[in-house]
Amino acid sequence: MLPLSSYSTFFVQADPSTEFKNDVAITEFDEDDKERYIRKVFHKIRNARKEKRTIDVAMSIYVYSAYNFNLNGYTLKRVILQMKIYSYSDIDVSSYKDVDAYNPIIGLSSTGIQFDDKLTLYFDNEDDKQTVINYINGNDSDDFIPAFSHFDEKMIDIEIAQRQNNPGLINQSSTPLCGSAIVGNLIAKHYKTDFKYLVKDLFFYAEAFFGTTNYLIKPRNSITGQNYHINPNDGFYPSGMPQSDYVLLTSIKNSENKVFSYDGLGGVGGIALPSDITSLLLKMLKSKEVIDITSFLGTGLDEMQLLSDMDTDYSGGYECIMLIDSNLLSDDFTESGLRPNHWINYRGGLSIDTINSKITFKLFTWGQGDGKQYTVKQAVFEKHFYGYIKAKIV
Amino acid sequence: MKTMKIMLFIISILITSALSLAVYFIFIVILSMYAKYTNPHPEHGVMPLGALVYAVIPTIPISIFLLLKIYKWLLKKYE
Numbered sequence: 001m002l003p004l005s006s007y008s009t010f011f012v013q014a015d016p017s018t019e020f021k022n023d024v025a026i027t028e029f030d031e032d033d034k035e036r037y038i039r040k041v042f043h044k045i046r047n048a049r050k051e052k053r054t055i056d057v058a059m060s061i062y063v064y065s066a067y068n069f070n071l072n073g074y075t076l077k078r079v080i081l082q083m084k085i086y087s088y089s090d091i092d093v094s095s096y097k098d099v100d101a102y103n104p105i106i107g108l109s110s111t112g113i114q115f116d117d118k119l120t121l122y123f124d125n126e127d128d129k130q131t132v133i134n135y136i137n138g139n140d141s142d143d144f145i146p147a148f149s150h151f152d153e154k155m156i157d158i159e160i161a162q163r164q165n166n167p168g169l170i171n172q173s174s175t176p177l178c179g180s181a182i183v184g185n186l187i188a189k190h191y192k193t194d195f196k197y198l199v200k201d202l203f204f205y206a207e208a209f210f211g212t213t214n215y216l217i218k219p220r221n222s223i224t225g226q227n228y229h230i231n232p233n234d235g236f237y238p239s240g241m242p243q244s245d246y247v248l249l250t251s252i253k254n255s256e257n258k259v260f261s262y263d264g265l266g267g268v269g270g271i272a273l274p275s276d277i278t279s280l281l282l283k284m285l286k287s288k289e290v291i292d293i294t295s296f297l298g299t300g301l302d303e304m305q306l307l308s309d310m311d312t313d314y315s316g317g318y319e320c321i322m323l324i325d326s327n328l329l330s331d332d333f334t335e336s337g338l339r340p341n342h343w344i345n346y347r348g349g350l351s352i353d354t355i356n357s358k359i360t361f362k363l364f365t366w367g368q369g370d371g372k373q374y375t376v377k378q379a380v381f382e383k384h385f386y387g388y389i390k391a392k393i394v
Numbered sequence: 395m396k397t398m399k400i401m402l403f404i405i406s407i408l409i410t411s412a413l414s415l416a417v418y419f420i421f422i423v424i425l426s427m428y429a430k431y432t433n434p435h436p437e438h439g440v441m442p443l444g445a446l447v448y449a450v451i452p453t454i455p456i457s458i459f460l461l462l463k464i465y466k467w468l469l470k471k472y473e
């Protein structure tokens with residue numbers, strides 16, 4: 001497995017998600033061909049109309065066209081997908097209006113439908129147009145293949161509902177994706193509806209614009225293959241990892257990584273630096289007052305004072321994300337080979353037993369629920385605690 | 395001659411930087427594999443964050459060695 005991304009176009013551009021937010025460019029190249037992308041947009045429109053939500057589109061140019069386009073077995077002679085410049089986001093597809101176009105140079109006329117004055121679909125004839133209208137109205141059956149084609153949509157729906165009720169179920173399993181798990185946990189806790197749309201969009205399209213921030217999560221291509229090519233039934237899939245968690249966590253990580261993919265050698269691609277966490281908190285979740293109080297080497301930290309400060313912050317409405325050596329959780333004084341190596345989410349319930357030098361607190365990690373109680377020796381805590389990041393999520 | 399030596403030293407630094415980066419990445423991969431396979435609870439994944447720090451330690455002497463070797467080689471070649 002080679003960890004380097006083969007997606008060379010990514011390196012010559014600035015962060016594409018930033019570009020989207022600033023409205024200065026459309027997108028990076030899509031790994032899909034245009035036909036697949038148009039098919040995705042058809043499905044997006046149909047799905048959004050059912051769920052009464054807006055859509056965002058990520059096209060590399062403003063116009064995509066395809067000939068002899070197959071839609072559920074019906075062949076559309078020609079379809080043109082046209083986006084209005086700088087209007088890729090929050091497209092209201094609940095209603096549409098009929099539009100016509102005529103190209104005097106080639107002498108071709110087209111008929112079409114337009115959504116929110118931003119997104120237009122053109123066709124050669126009325127039959128094609130009516131077929132698409134029937135499709136987006138949800139009247140026809142659908143042979144759309146989701147990006148995560150080997151995954152079970154019903155299972156994902158069940159898991160999403162479970163996580164909306166209990167965000168602590170998000171489980172990184174044996175993967176090194178604790179940083180993404182923390183972010184997923186916060187999304188499921190604070191943005192329940194957006195969490196559902198995020199996971200479902202990633203499942204269907206392998207790209208999703210998150211919530212009100214429209215932050216783009218789009219897993220990058222890599223030599224090892226896209227994260228959505230995996231089959232949950234084969235040997236490479238992390239054993240016991242819930243499908244919705246795989247979709248969400250790997251997509252976030254592979255979207256954020258610049259060089260390594262998450263499944264890179266030895267889990268290098270799973271490394272989440274404090275700056276990665278704070279970046280997602282600021283850009284994706286639009287958190288306020290994000291402060292990073294971590295130390296790689298654990299030097300210069302007064303762990304017990306920090307713990308007290310963290311508990312005060314948590315009581316004051318902050319989310320506190322702790323950087324630890326995972327041996328803290330097994331109350332083991334010995335150090336892991338490479339410390340620190342794990343992110344967990346603090347959940348209050350602090351009590352300090354000064355007589356026996358023990359500390360009890362609640363936390364989220366490894367899908368064990370939102371607020372599993374741990375009791376560890378004070379010496380172990382002081383040795384394995386490397387600070388925390390606090391943020392106020394509004 | 396002095397300018398030439400400075401130029402060669404700067405070139406040596408540039409070449410060494412590129413090689414050191416490669417060496418650093420190799421050590422990150424080796425250390426992260428070490429972390430992965432020594433995890434006492436493999437069902438609970440952890441990330442090899444420490445690899446980024448500890449990979450610096452073996453990289454430094456190798457980089458100094460490379461710098462000296464490359465500088466000497468360049469001097470010999472162009473003097």
